[in-house]
Amino acid sequence: MLPGSGSRVRGFLLSAGIFAAGFVGHLSASSVSGVVVARQGDRLVPVFRASVAARDAARNDIVAVARTDREGRFLIVGLPSPRVSLSAHKQGYFTWRVNGREDDSVVLDCSAEKDCAGIEFELGAAAVISGIVVDSLGEPLGEIGVRATQKESADGEAGGRANSGSTDDRGYFRIGGLKPGRYTVTAEGRVRSFFREETMESEAVEVEVAEGGEAGGIQLTARHSETRREAYKVSGRVSGIDLSLAGPHMIQSRGLPGAGRRGPHGSSMARPIDKDGSFLLNGLDKGRYALAYIYSRRSNNGESVLQPLGTIEVSGDVSGLALAPLPPTGFSGAVRFETSKSARPLRLSLISTDAEHFAWDRVEPPDSRFEFTTLTPGTYRLTISSGPRGNTGLYVKGIQRGEEFLPGSELVATEGVVDRFDIVVSDELGRVYGRVKAAAEPGAERIIRKGAQFQVALSGPNELLRVTQADQFGRFEFEGILPGDYRICGWADVATRAIRDEKTWEQAGSAVREFTVEAGSDVELDLTGAP
DSSP states (O other), X not given: OOTTOXXXXXXXXXXXXXXXXXXXXXXXXXXXXXXXXXXXXXXXXXXXXXXXXXXXXXXXXXXXXXXXXXXXXXXXXXXXXXXXXXXXXXXXXXXXXXXXXXXXXXXXXXXXXXXXXXXXXXXXXXXXXXXXXXXXXXXXXXXXXXXXXXXXXXXXXXXXXXXXXXXXXXXXXXXXXXXXXXXXXXXXXXXXXXXXXXXXXXXXXXXXXXXXXXXXXXXXXXXXXXXXXXXXXXXXEEOSSOTTSSXXXXXXXXXXXXXXXXXXXXOEEEEEOOTTSEEEEEEEOSEEEEEEEEEEEXXXXXXXXXXXXXXXXXXXXXXXXXXXXXXXXXXXXXXXXXXXXXXXXXXXXXXXXXXXXXXXXXXXXTTOEEEEOBOOSEEEEEEEEOSTTOOOSOEEEEEEETTEEEESSEEEEOTTOEEEEEEEEEOOOEEEEEEEEOTTOOTTOOOGGXXXXXXXXXXXXXXXXXXXXXXXXXXXEEEEEOSEEEEEEEESSOOHHHHTSHHHHHHHGGGOXXXXXXXXOEEEEEEEOOO
């Protein structure tokens, strides 16, 4: 596995040293070859033992890996699929260009002989930023996150890419693998002080690094966040629970969004409930919290029961709060697969439209039953997933309540009501494919030699955005597409992060195409790249 790839490796390792003069003329179908070089002054020199990885076109699984020989050459034969994404890696380097185009990977169609010969990766020597993080008294801070965000590249282009690391026990940090350019460096982390954890952050320091250089000796001084609030106490009593049962009885507070970047969102605290039902939550920041009762059944393999107690707004100390579990609220039923071949274990996830509440359950065939009965009232969106990356090949078609079928995946939880229905799951996903070309491109001329491979973005329901790279002929493909209305566009020189900006789509004008994907359908499109 390549460092940091996070992908499974399928296929084989092709070692260096298999090359002979003239090997390009003997390539078979579904093979790829080329060279990895690095610039030294005015010349390009071969990079020995660089790793070249071929992934499937979706950039998930690594299907083959090769290492370069002393001439920087590589060859991968017998690709399991002719359409691959190719990238090169070498410790202490970054990928600057692929076939003259500034990018770190390239999508290729290697169906025909020699279509994927002569691929050139140009690497650059990576830069390093290092230093120390201290507090206001000059004491080093260990295990604090440090982030270097590129503000501007060496060519004056807008940055945005970030690398991160953390300090060691002496407060020192070192962030490598950087492209040359200007960076802003910041430190941020949680530090325990007495009975609470506090957020500490530093001001941004601007640093410029050259290719292969190191900007060292940087000192970041982290201070308590300016939005730090006084710690508040919330106390009261919980009724309607059986405290005679063995096992710890706890009250949990969970911070909700809406209080700003430094608010309590995501913070969680659990404190014991006394035998008379009284409780004390201390050290709370200002903001909104969801409260819940948690009971761990010691006699039942440690299974925990969670019951919502409601939400509160904290802006000062609160005492005499009377709480009781909310009545059962939510949904129950079974997952119904439209075809027996699509039946499989699934994870059902519910997230409220205000992003404050989340719940999940796992269902197993053959009954595939689910139960969400401790929800906070509100509107939820249902999603399904399975596998290490959440891929299912399925989607929620709708819910079936008796004879009534309601399409979509939005559900409303009403307080005191457990709505019972079946979730209908379908495997009739669509496919979108086609070709994108530059406005002035004649016919089917190859575009890889011009360094003009396109990024193609597909935008659709539920704020879905998928981005892929077209191959050397401008061909692209999206699989597993939900039915719905979509728009699509291709850009030759736009970074992925810019595609997430609505202004980029507006500037593309007539190059943006709108269309509809029906269940199980294939949609073929010919696109003209955005100017």
